[in-house]
Amino acid sequence: MAAKLTPLKVDPEADRLISDGAHFLGMTKNLVAEAVRVYLEIRREEIRARMREVMALLDGTNRSRLALLTGLTPEQIDAVGGIGENL
Numbered sequence: 001m002a003a004k005l006t007p008l009k010v011d012p013e014a015d016r017l018i019s020d021g022a023h024f025l026g027m028t029k030n031l032v033a034e035a036v037r038v039y040l041e042i043r044r045e046e047i048r049a050r051m052r053e054v055m056a057l058l059d060g061t062n063r064s065r066l067a068l069l070t071g072l073t074p075e076q077i078d079a080v081g082g083i084g085e086n087l
Contacts, residue, residue, distance in 0.1 A: 008032060 022031040058064050062083050067074050077083060
């Protein structure tokens with residue numbers, strides 16, 4: 001089954017750069033997909049480090065999940081009434 005393509009919303013300047021780059025490289029707008037793959041490959045270690053940081057914050061509790069999702073500290077969550085762990 002082929003993957004569904006979705007439009008990418010970018011500002012007009014970025015769209016012009018994509019169009020020009022694709023044209024002069026003799027590519028379709030697959031330029032964006034290739035550029036994203038290259039960019040993420042270059043920053044792979046940074047991404048892995050951040051993933052390890054985030055995973056270290058999760059301790060299996062709803063409180064740690066809520067803290068990660070909201071950006072609140074566990075102490076701030078407790079200050080506003082906490083969260084039941086049997087949710």
